Amino acid sequence: MEFTRRDTLGLALGAAALTVLPYRVHAAGEEAIQAFTGGAELKEGGVQLTAPEIAENGNTVPIEVSAPGASAIMVLALGNPTPGVATFNFGPLAASQAASTRIRLAGTQDVVAIAKLEDGSFAKASSTVKVTIGGCGG
Amino acid sequence: MKFKAMTAIAALVAAPLTAVAGPDEDNLVVNGEIEMVTTTDAPAHLQDTFDTIYSGWHFRSDETQALQMDDFENPAMVFVDQAQEMWDTVEGSEGKSCASCHEDVAESMKGVRAVYPKWNEAAGEVRTLSMQINACREDNMGADPFKYDSAQMAAMESLISVQSRGMPVNVAMDGPAAETWEQGKEIYYTRFGQLELSCASCHELNYGNMIRADHLSQGQINGFPTYRLKNAKLNTVHGRFKGCIRDTRAETFAPGSPEFVALELYVATRGNGLSVEGPSVRN
Amino acid sequence: MASGVKPRVKVPKSASAGEAVEIKTLISHQMESGQRKDSDGNTIPRSIINRFTCEFNGEMVIDIEMLPAISTNPYFQFEATVPETGTFAFTWYDDDGSVYEDSKEISVA
Numbered sequence: 001m002e003f004t005r006r007d008t009l010g011l012a013l014g015a016a017a018l019t020v021l022p023y024r025v026h027a028a029g030e031e032a033i034q035a036f037t038g039g040a041e042l043k044e045g046g047v048q049l050t051a052p053e054i055a056e057n058g059n060t061v062p063i064e065v066s067a068p069g070a071s072a073i074m075v076l077a078l079g080n081p082t083p084g085v086a087t088f089n090f091g092p093l094a095a096s097q098a099a100s101t102r103i104r105l106a107g108t109q110d111v112v113a114i115a116k117l118e119d120g121s122f123a124k125a126s127s128t129v130k131v132t133i134g135g136c137g138g
Numbered sequence: 139m140k141f142k143a144m145t146a147i148a149a150l151v152a153a154p155l156t157a158v159a160g161p162d163e164d165n166l167v168v169n170g171e172i173e174m175v176t177t178t179d180a181p182a183h184l185q186d187t188f189d190t191i192y193s194g195w196h197f198r199s200d201e202t203q204a205l206q207m208d209d210f211e212n213p214a215m216v217f218v219d220q221a222q223e224m225w226d227t228v229e230g231s232e233g234k235s236c237a238s239c240h241e242d243v244a245e246s247m248k249g250v251r252a253v254y255p256k257w258n259e260a261a262g263e264v265r266t267l268s269m270q271i272n273a274c275r276e277d278n279m280g281a282d283p284f285k286y287d288s289a290q291m292a293a294m295e296s297l298i299s300v301q302s303r304g305m306p307v308n309v310a311m312d313g314p315a316a317e318t319w320e321q322g323k324e325i326y327y328t329r330f331g332q333l334e335l336s337c338a339s340c341h342e343l344n345y346g347n348m349i350r351a352d353h354l355s356q357g358q359i360n361g362f363p364t365y366r367l368k369n370a371k372l373n374t375v376h377g378r379f380k381g382c383i384r385d386t387r388a389e390t391f392a393p394g395s396p397e398f399v400a401l402e403l404y405v406a407t408r409g410n411g412l413s414v415e416g417p418s419v420r421n
Numbered sequence: 422m423a424s425g426v427k428p429r430v431k432v433p434k435s436a437s438a439g440e441a442v443e444i445k446t447l448i449s450h451q452m453e454s455g456q457r458k459d460s461d462g463n464t465i466p467r468s469i470i471n472r473f474t475c476e477f478n479g480e481m482v483i484d485i486e487m488l489p490a491i492s493t494n495p496y497f498q499f500e501a502t503v504p505e506t507g508t509f510a511f512t513w514y515d516d517d518g519s520v521y522e523d524s525k526e527i528s529v530a
Contacts, residue, residue, distance in 0.1 A: 056199040056421045057367035060492045077490050081456055084488040088499075091481025095441030095500035099483065102492040104454070132351030210431040210445040213494045217449065220427055289425075370493035 029076055029083040029112075036074045036087070036114060037122045046123035047073065047115035058105040058131040066098035067115035067123065073097070079109025105131050160346040161196035161355075166415075169209055172304040174413040181410040183311065187342060193412050194355035194364075197345075198421055202367065205419040214296055214365035214417035217289070217372050221297035224290065230281030239278065244301055251295075251302040252414050255403040257315045264318040264403055267295050268374070268394070286394035287380075292363045292372035299363065299416035307360050307414060309406040322404025325397055331388030337405075340382075352421065357382070358409040359402065361418030372417060375402050426450055430511055432525040436503050440529075444475065444482075447496045448513050448521060454489035470495060470521075472514040478507035505529050 033042075047067035055061040065073045065088065075085040090097045097115075105111070112126040166174040176193035184191070195203060209215045225236045225243055240246040254267040265273070268291050272283035284291040311319040326337045340349065341357030348354070363372045376393035379401060383390040391397040431445040448470065455467025469489055475482040482501040501509070506529045513521040 052199070052201045054199065056202050059370055060205075060367040062201050062204075080490055082489065085490040086488060087486040089481075089484040089486070091476075091483060093477050093480050093482045093502050093504075095502040098499065099485070100496075100498040102496050104490045104492055210429070210447070211496070213447060213496065216427055216429045216447055216494065219429060220425065220449070 029078045032074070032076060032084055033112075033114060036072075036116075040122045042114065042122050042124040044124065046070075046117055047113050047125045049075075049111065049113040049125040049127050051111050051127045051129050053128075054130045054132060055105065056132060058107065060102045061105050061129060061131075062100065062102050063111060064098065064100040065113045065115075066096065067113075067117065068097055069118035070097040070115040071118070073099075073113055073115045075103070076112045076114070077103060077105055077109060078112060080104070080106045085111075105129055107131050161192040164196070164200075164203060166193070166195055166203070166207065168207055168303065174304060174415055175306065176412065176415075178411040181407065184408055188356070191358065191409060191412060192345075192356055193409075193415060194358055194361055194420055195415065195418060197353040197355040198419075202419055202421055205365075206415070212365065212417070212419055213370070214363070214372055214419065217293040217365075218296050218300055218417065221290075221293040224294060225297060230275065230279035232278065232280040234279050236274070236279075239274075243297060247298045247301040249302050249305055251299040251416065252305045252308050253310070255309065255315075255399065255406060257310070257313065259314075264315050264399060266375075266399055266402055267298060268376075269399070271295070271298075286392075287374040287377040289371065292374050292377075295374065296363050296372060296417040299414060302414040303416070304413050307406065307409045307412050309403065309410060311403070311407045315403065318400045318403050319407065321397075322400035322402070325401045326404055330383055331386035333386045335386045337382070356408070357405065358412060359405050360409040360412040361415040361420065363417045364420040365417055366420050368421060373420075375405075426513075426515075426519070426521055428511065428513065428521055428523040430509075430523050430525055432509055432527055434526075435528045435530060438504060438529050439502060441500045441502055442527070443498065443500055444509070445496070445498045446473070446475075446511060446523075447494060449494050450513075450515075452489065452491055452493045452495060456489065468516050470513045470515050473497060474510075474512045475499070475501065476510045476512075477501055477503060478505070482509075503527055503529055 050064040052061065065075060067073050070090065072087055072089045074087045076083045077085050085103050086101065088099050108130045110126050110128050112124060114122055114124050117123055166176045168174065176195050178191060180188040180191050195206060205211050228235045251267060255264050258265045268286055271291065271294055275281040275283050329336045337357060340354055345354050345356045359375050362375045366373050376398045379398055380390045380393060426449055428448040433442050436442050450470050453465055453468040457465045459465050467489060469487065471487050473485045473487060483499050485497065487495065507527065509525045509527065511523045
């Protein structure tokens with residue numbers, strides 16, 4: 001990425017720039033949710049999603065999901081070209097129904113976690129992550 | 139890149155008052171064990187410029203910082219493991235591995251990264267760590283040199299750096315190295331490209347400020363090689379220099395060129411007193 | 422097989438029976454998303470690790486379905502219960518059919 005004269009002006013101002021993209025839910029996102037839940041209602045509560053408010057680089061965004069008693073948690077990045085991220089299936093020897101990983105986000109967007117809880121119901125949590133377009137300096 | 143126009147506009151409309159956010163005040167302790175000096179008094183030759191020098195770690199977000207605080211979170215360490223295998227692997231016409239001569243890397247390479255680049259008397263030149271690694275491959279092993287800024291070179295350098303983590307950078311600028319050092323200094327202050335920017339324009343006059351969405355550091359190299367989130371791989375010092383110069387829209391020098399060797403020597407001495415952090419994690 | 426793929430796993434060496442232990446895994450892999458183009462403008466085909474599992478003495482701890490939005494050099498952290506002395510088996514499944522494995526012993530006092 002190259003700098004322009006305007007960037008150097010921006011530099012003089014010391015301005016922080018965030019690229020905010022409009023948030024869209026892809027049909028593909030809806031489909032993935034439908035396939036996972038079979039169309040069941042999504043409650044709030046029962047699943048937690050931890051993600052940074054601002055990610056320095058969309059290539060590696062740390063997230064953590066947790067849903068006590070859940071058998072599976074699906075994570076979607078609704079603003080990515082393809083929204084699927086991962087599905088965590090917990091076995092009998094999982095000490096907690098929680099996991100951390102690092103994900104790619106194509107821009108500022110909502111990340112969503114949907115858990116299949118012990119009683120077979122589904123819960124949802126979401127979190128907006130602002131992705132700054134950095135990556136200057138080579 | 140298609141976000142370009144938007145970011146440039148955003149940079150102009152963003153409130154100037156959100157400006158100067160200097161280095162943060164967090165402490166870097168790796169594995170709960172290795173205490174890093176990431177902020178210290180500027181070395182004597184820089185005292186007219188800075189009071190304090192800062193590791194680039196201070197300018198990264200909490201999430202990026204955390205990746206460097208534990209060797210199982212730091213993705214660079216998997217390449218250190220790979221280099222350990224290379225260290226023990228016989229290559230070349232002499233039937234030797236690095237270990238044949240240097241044995242345990244943890245013993246033989248302790249403190250080495252902290253003093254490089256370094257004058258080599260026999261060769262009559264300032265050598266970077268990469269040059270020394272390739273000299274050993276070619277002259278001592280009869281093996282092909284690594285490409286200067288290749289993944290293998292970055293991994294081998296990381297393995298050697300790890301053995302000095304926490305030790306202060308202590309690169310000599312006097313004696314036979316002085317001439318090369320002066321050349322490096324001159325390059326550092328030369329304005330390059332259509333934008334007429336020198337290294338100092340960004341890393342000396344504007345560290346702490348934001349350029350686009352990137353928080354400018356002092357451009358120290360105590361953390362190299364760096365695992366960058368941007369390209370998800372290890373980056374060498376010369377790879378980073380190349381990118382920085384290219385950003386000013388200038389023709390850049392080649393990795394391994396005498397110009398970059400001199401620049402590396404000079405930039406290394408701007409960090410004398412900071413801990414060796416490599417391999418670190420950066421944006 | 423994608424070249425230079427190497428796993429790295431952290432498991433404590435010992436635990437007490439029924440204790441929850443923290444596990445961290447990382448594997449070097451490009452995770453080519455299938456969204457990128459090469460310099461000639463051709464799409465670089467998708468090539469990712471699509472599944473990771475961790476079992477202890479043959480019983481499942483976690484089974485993760487992975488998609489291209491998982492970062493290069495995939496990292497996972499989770500917790501396992503260890504009922505007895507035994508072996509953790511870690512397996513990564515590549516799109517190209519390769520399977521990468523690692524294992525770690527843990528002793529339960």
